[in-house]
Amino acid sequence: MKIKICIPTEKIHDPIISESIIETGIRLNIMVANIDSTYGELIADVKDFRFDKIKNALEVRGAIVSILDQPIHWDEEECVECGACISVCPMNVYSFDEDWNLCVAEKKCIQCGMCIKMCPHGALKLGE
Amino acid sequence: MVKKSVHEINKKIEDGSVNVVTAEEMVGIVENLGVEGAAKEVDVVTTGTFGAMCSSGLMLNLGHSEPPIKIQKAWFNNVEAYSGLAAVDAYLGAAQISETRGIQYGGAHVIEDLLRGKEIKVHATSYGTDCYPRKRLDTRITLDDLNEAVLINPRNAYQKYNAATNSSKRILNTYMGELLPNFGNVTYSGAGVLSPLSNDPSYETIGTGTRIFMGGAQGYVIGNGTQHSPSSGFGTLMLKGNLKEMSPEYLRAASFTGYGSTLYMGIGIPIPILNEKLAAATAVRDEDINTSVLDYAVGSRDKPVIRQVNYAELRSGSVQIEGKDVPTSSLSSFKNARKIANELKDWVEHGKFFVSMPVERLCSEGSAKPMKETQAVPLVKDVMSDFFVTIKKDQTAQDAAKKIWENSFNHLAVVSDTGELVGILTAWDISKAVAENIFDSVESIMTKRVLTCAPNEPVDLAARRLDRYGVSAMPVIDTQRKVLGIITSDNISKLLARRY
Numbered sequence: 001m002k003i004k005i006c007i008p009t010e011k012i013h014d015p016i017i018s019e020s021i022i023e024t025g026i027r028l029n030i031m032v033a034n035i036d037s038t039y040g041e042l043i044a045d046v047k048d049f050r051f052d053k054i055k056n057a058l059e060v061r062g063a064i065v066s067i068l069d070q071p072i073h074w075d076e077e078e079c080v081e082c083g084a085c086i087s088v089c090p091m092n093v094y095s096f097d098e099d100w101n102l103c104v105a106e107k108k109c110i111q112c113g114m115c116i117k118m119c120p121h122g123a124l125k126l127g128e
Numbered sequence: 129m130v131k132k133s134v135h136e137i138n139k140k141i142e143d144g145s146v147n148v149v150t151a152e153e154m155v156g157i158v159e160n161l162g163v164e165g166a167a168k169e170v171d172v173v174t175t176g177t178f179g180a181m182c183s184s185g186l187m188l189n190l191g192h193s194e195p196p197i198k199i200q201k202a203w204f205n206n207v208e209a210y211s212g213l214a215a216v217d218a219y220l221g222a223a224q225i226s227e228t229r230g231i232q233y234g235g236a237h238v239i240e241d242l243l244r245g246k247e248i249k250v251h252a253t254s255y256g257t258d259c260y261p262r263k264r265l266d267t268r269i270t271l272d273d274l275n276e277a278v279l280i281n282p283r284n285a286y287q288k289y290n291a292a293t294n295s296s297k298r299i300l301n302t303y304m305g306e307l308l309p310n311f312g313n314v315t316y317s318g319a320g321v322l323s324p325l326s327n328d329p330s331y332e333t334i335g336t337g338t339r340i341f342m343g344g345a346q347g348y349v350i351g352n353g354t355q356h357s358p359s360s361g362f363g364t365l366m367l368k369g370n371l372k373e374m375s376p377e378y379l380r381a382a383s384f385t386g387y388g389s390t391l392y393m394g395i396g397i398p399i400p401i402l403n404e405k406l407a408a409a410t411a412v413r414d415e416d417i418n419t420s421v422l423d424y425a426v427g428s429r430d431k432p433v434i435r436q437v438n439y440a441e442l443r444s445g446s447v448q449i450e451g452k453d454v455p456t457s458s459l460s461s462f463k464n465a466r467k468i469a470n471e472l473k474d475w476v477e478h479g480k481f482f483v484s485m486p487v488e489r490l491c492s493e494g495s496a497k498p499m500k501e502t503q504a505v506p507l508v509k510d511v512m513s514d515f516f517v518t519i520k521k522d523q524t525a526q527d528a529a530k531k532i533w534e535n536s537f538n539h540l541a542v543v544s545d546t547g548e549l550v551g552i553l554t555a556w557d558i559s560k561a562v563a564e565n566i567f568d569s570v571e572s573i574m575t576k577r578v579l580t581c582a583p584n585e586p587v588d589l590a591a592r593r594l595d596r597y598g599v600s601a602m603p604v605i606d607t608q609r610k611v612l613g614i615i616t617s618d619n620i621s622k623l624l625a626r627r628y
Contacts, residue, residue: 080178080380080392080461080464081461081463081464082179082457082458082459082460082461083457083458083461083462084305084315084457084458084459085457086445086455086456086457086458087308087312087313087314087315087454087455087456087457088305088306088308088313088457096445099463100461100462100463100466101463102463114306117301117306117385118305118306118385118457120180120305120382120383120384120390120392120459121380121382121392122232122383
């Protein structure tokens with residue numbers, strides 16, 4: 001499953017991710033990581049049955065963990081199927097079939113939000 | 129020699145014997161039958177395009193109020209329209225943005241809302257005259273309430289368009305969409321094989337007066353579009369069509385992040401196949417239509433060409449740049465372009481649409497000129513400080529502190545032994561080194577990723593970069609990375625102080 005790990009400002013200097021991985025032995029596949037001196041946000045893939053354990057390890061150290069179970073919402077009414085979203089998605093969620101219909105593989109979505117800004121027609125949304 | 133007239137073709141449309149194909153289908157027909165065979169066989173080729181056309185707008189007439197007003201300024205859902213016309217006429221541009229909602233909502237959205245039957249808030253002001261005494265007006269209208277609602281689009285249906293990419297290290301938000309750093313993607317627009325003007329590049333049948341499909345209704349070409357540049361294959365069209373007859377299926381408002389609002393127009397043009405030349409022209413394929421990939425990291429009018437590319441490559445999903453496969457995104461919808469070409473085909477086949485010849489040909493030579501500017505744009509080299517202090521990367525932090533102190537100059541350009549710029553060091557960097565008790569070489573405490581600019585860049589671009597990255601100075605370097613000077617926010621303030 002895809003999870004989001006937020007590292008609050010006061011914990012930004014702690015090696016939370018490394019410690020949690022070493023302690024649990026659970027492999028996190030980190031797909032997106034935005035960390036600066038004020039805030040950190042990571043998106044990672046983890047096996048479903050390992051989730052509780054890694055969540056606990058991360059949260060004991062001050063991180064906030066949530067499950068990304070709502071992928072991108074595609075409004076087919078607004079969409080004109082131009083394909084602007086295709087090249088900005090890091091996970092190849094979007095593609096054309098042979099008739100130039102837009103295909104959306106929602107399961108691959110990591111909710112990074114790149115496509116939302118790209119879509120000229122406001123047809124893509126998160127958190128709905 | 130095949131020779132047909134529009135009159136003969138229209139007779140066939142009337143009796144239902146007309147043979148219509150789309151420009152996509154025509155490619156295979158010419159391959160199979162040859163140009164002469166195809167010219168005999170096919171009467172009409174339909175084209176289509178559906179993409180962002182910013183230069184679009186609505187000419188509308190509100191009808192007279194009681195007491196009457198000569199509108200000087202008017203707003204539709206807080207989007208300003210131009211009303212320096214007769215009393216209750218106004219022109220609402222698609223790219224004008226809302227004064228309250230910003231770039232998310234613009235003239236294009238008002239036009240789509242009108243078309244969808246929504247009520248629009250109108251606010252207008254005037255100075256009052258003896259014949260038009262009223263000074264303020266507030267009302268709500270729908271499309272039905274307007275006397276006329278005519279789209280008059282000064283520049284639509286570009287023959288083809290340049291593709292866009294980004295060599296810089298940050299995301300660019302442009303009218304070509306989101307451009308990812310380090311050539312992360314390429315965006316393009318245009319229907320390629322279906323593009324109307326690319327199927328009649330000598331403008332034999334598309335010209336002033338040509339009847340077309342526009343937003344789901346019948347419209348007309350009223351001349352060449354603005355910035356019409358036929359010599360380089362970038363022809364454009366000026367179009368007119370009645371909004372009241374259009375359909376939101378073929379007219380959609382859009383907004384590009386960081387850029388603004390625009391109107392997606394669906395345009396289709398039928399090309400009567402009068403001779404072999406037109407049959408050959410309408411067999412154009414994606415791979416025959418070339419365009420350039422431009423680097424939008426350069427904020428200037430003349431953007432560097434990264435490479436030439438054709439529409440088949442663009443539509444394949446990726447193009448090669450610097451040996452890397454770069455994913456492409458279309459901003460126009462090919463699916464809808466195809467739908468339009470098929471819909472128009474259906475209209476012609478069922479006698480609902482007749483082809484026409486232009487009453488006047490479009491000019492097929494010439495190019496758009498750049499703007500004449502009478503005030504010189506200041507360049508970086510005009511305002512930069514020639515005085516700057518350099519330091520070698522292997523000198524000590526103490527040497528650096530001494531240089532800053534002696535020269536009372538806050539930015540040291542750090543150079544290699546051969547004189548190339550490798551970093552920048554400020555008093556702040558030295559304070560940090562002192563605070564952290566690190567006194568190594570200059571190289572270990574300097575900022576390595578330096579923003580730089582070129583001497584011939586306009587100052588406005590340098591200022592925008594300083595502002596965006598929150599830095600106070602940038603070294604000015606030549607192509608060999610030799611330091612020529614430094615531009616600071618002080619230099620720019622002084623320039624502005626002189627100007628005003």
